[in-house]
Amino acid sequence: MFSQIWQVGLDIQSHCVRAVAAQHRRSGWQLRHWWQQALPQPVLRDGYLEQSETLITLLKQWRIRLPRHISLRIALPAQRVLQQTLSLPDHRLREPVRHDYITTQGLKKFPLDSQTLAMDYRLALPNTNQLLLTAARQHELQQWLHCLQQADLQPQVIEITPCVLCAMAAFAGLAPDVGLLHRLEQEWLWVAPRNTPFAYGVLPASENSSAQQALVVMRAACPVLGNKVVYYSSVLDEELPTGTLPWSPFTAFKQLHPPLPAQPMAFVLAAGLALRRGDR
Secondary structure: OOOOOEEEEEEEOOOEEEEEEEEEEOOEEEEEEEEEEEOOOOOEEOOEEOOOHHHHHHHHHHHOOOOOOEEEEEEEOHHHEEEEEEEOOOOOOOOOHHHHHHHHHHHOOOOOOHHHEEEEEEEOOOOOOEEEEEEEEHHHHHHHHHHHHOOOOOEEEEEEHHHHHHHHHHHOOOOOOOEEEEEOOOEEEEEOOOOOOOOEEEEEOOOOOOHHHHHHHHHHHOHHHOOOOEEEEEOOOOOOOOOEEEOOHHHHEEEOOOOOOOOHHHHHHHHHHHHOOOOO
8 A cells, every 4th residue: 555645845945945745656656746936035044944934924825735634854954963973782782772772872972962952863874883873953953843833834754955865866766876966055065975884065155166166075075986977956057067967856756747847956855855765
């Protein structure tokens, strides 16, 4: 049986909001809905979500267009999260003791008061003995949740943008040894190849910076990338940087219903969230 609930990815950027709704059918993923709305004023400051009545109003209007029951997913900006690694605990530990041990030891890895952080973890790579710990500040997470709740939206999944970009590349069938560079409104986000230890970086954009410069910085910061291919996506209407390849998240869908977005690659994060597996 396949769930009839729409999986909805919501990508909130500083000047624009994008969403994709997907449903898993026997033949594959079906695109049920996409939405894009420009914002008159920025709502993110260095990745921090500021209170915006305009954003809440737009989200309320959008919520009316969706089914009552949905599985909503959002992503926290990469620059607002902290990451560390932790060795897997002894395999003889069982839940819930295992979870408590990882949480207690993991929070000690971060330079902030553990009471101020929310933490999650996953395997750094399959078949390894390292966990990847991801932490966010509680008050920033609550700011996101409070904004969404005012629009009658309750996320079931909270991810971080590098993981979403990586997952979307897998859904779209990109090879695991390629690098990813995604142009956001105010920065570039790069992610290392999926078959290497998880790594990512954020490169601020300025009037004097270019995608070519971002590529140079990306390759220097991620030596494991070497001369491997880099796939490029962008929320801007711009030329493809030399030495990169374009890709669209909508290649992951078996059923599409026109009209489709004029700029498909701008929806890589929204689509990646929509297709992401739910948390168990």
